[in-house]
Amino acid sequence: MKFVDELYNFYKDKLIADEEDVDLLIYSIMQDLSREEMLRVLSELNDNELYQITGSYLAFKLKEKIIQDQNLGSISDDNKYLN
Structure with missing residues (x-):
């Protein structure tokens, strides 16, 4: 590149x-x-470089969303025990 x-x-x-x-x-x-x-x-970028960048970005965003959802889920799970 x-x-x-x-x-x-x-x-x-x-x-x-x-x-x-x-x-x-x-x-x-x-x-x-x-x-x-x-x-x-x-x-x-050539096709391979564009593929790598797009794939890396999508994988990063998916991991970020999974972590965010798991963190929010653990907060919600904890709250149901407090009620």
Whole structure:
């Protein structure tokens, strides 16, 4: 992916393989991108890269929803014992 290659070349001497550093860098960059710029980055992906990104996002959101529902369910379950 061209965008990742450019980021890596720019920051390769400043970063270590620390997940928090990478997350902060990406979050910071994403805040400065417009919707059009993000769509341009996505338009440069090949089919496999687009599939990986979409799949990762959908899996993350599904896990997030399961966790949210389980947490809400445990609160509701606890409340029924208090009544």
